[in-house]
Amino acid sequence: MDVKLRIAKLKEEKLARISNAAKDGLTQVVISESRNVEEIERLQKRLKEIEIALENIDKKTSPESSPILDSEAGEVSGKKRGRKKRDEFVERIKKLGIECRLVKGQIYKVNNRALMGIAYSSERRSGNRWFLGLPSENYETIVLLCENRSKELKHLILPRKFIDANQHSFSRDENNQIKFNVCLKNGEYQLKIPRGDYVSINEYIDSFEDLRYL
Numbered sequence: 001m002d003v004k005l006r007i008a009k010l011k012e013e014k015l016a017r018i019s020n021a022a023k024d025g026l027t028q029v030v031i032s033e034s035r036n037v038e039e040i041e042r043l044q045k046r047l048k049e050i051e052i053a054l055e056n057i058d059k060k061t062s063p064e065s066s067p068i069l070d071s072e073a074g075e076v077s078g079k080k081r082g083r084k085k086r087d088e089f090v091e092r093i094k095k096l097g098i099e100c101r102l103v104k105g106q107i108y109k110v111n112n113r114a115l116m117g118i119a120y121s122s123e124r125r126s127g128n129r130w131f132l133g134l135p136s137e138n139y140e141t142i143v144l145l146c147e148n149r150s151k152e153l154k155h156l157i158l159p160r161k162f163i164d165a166n167q168h169s170f171s172r173d174e175n176n177q178i179k180f181n182v183c184l185k186n187g188e189y190q191l192k193i194p195r196g197d198y199v200s201i202n203e204y205i206d207s208f209e210d211l212r213y214l
Contacts, residue, residue: 004047011040052194082120085145085153089118098211106134114140114214119180123148128184136176139163140214144201146182146189156182156189157207169193 014037021029090100090108099111108116117139119132123146130146142163144156171179171194181192182201189205190198 007040007043007047011037011044014040078120078122081122082145085120085147086118089143089145089155093208093211096208096212098208107137110141110211110214116141116143116211116214117178118143118145120145121147121182130180130182132180132182133173133177134180136172136178141211144180144182154189155206155208156201157204157210158201159204159207159210162201162204166191166193166199169196 014033018030018033018037021027021033086106090102093100093110100108100116101112103109103115106118108118110116115137117134117137119134119142121130121132121144123130127149130144132144132146134142140160140163142158144154144158146154146156148154171181173179183190183192183198185198188200188202191201192198
């Protein structure tokens with residue numbers, strides 16, 4: 001059984017024993033089990049701290065600084081490949097009649113008014129995971145370019161409504177960079193919301209048309 005589930009189940013059992021003991025007037029049992037519940041809650045807190053620490057360690061390697069192999073150019077830096085993939089994305093939406101120009105780095109302006117951030121990452125060695133980052137800005141849309149080991153690229157175009165609903169929960173590093181943890185589970189792309197759950201973002205795959213209305 002998963003440790004987190006085991007702890008939660010044990011806590012539920014102890015709380016039930018406290019409730020029953022209180023009804024039967026078994027004061028010593030209530031005191032003893034209450035101490036057990038306090039210890040369980042300390043374990044839950046420690047487990048959460050471990051999860052956050054592991055997540056922070058995993059994020060310390062910038063997704064755009066990891067080298068990957070390119071069949072035509074040999075080994076190129078992730079940063080250069082990220083720039084190339086962002087340029088290709090911009091050219092693609094321009095062909096669709098959507099205006100787009102570079103402001104700086106990973107920040108673009110769409111239709112001469114809306115800020116768009118484009119982040120790129122290749123698939124992590126652990127498989128089915130991507131870590132991406134963007135400067136903190138007031139984005140109207142965020143594009144996550146996730147490239148798998150077969151060089152297939154997924155365009156995850158997050159709209160303003162999604163950003164507004166989750167931006168206060170997004171993880172940020174010491175430089176106030178926004179961090180994104182994307183995973184692929186059972187054919188579904190999901191975004192990990194720190195201190196929350198995984199949220200499906202499948203509906204935003206290749207949603208190029210949404211960019212017309214920014």
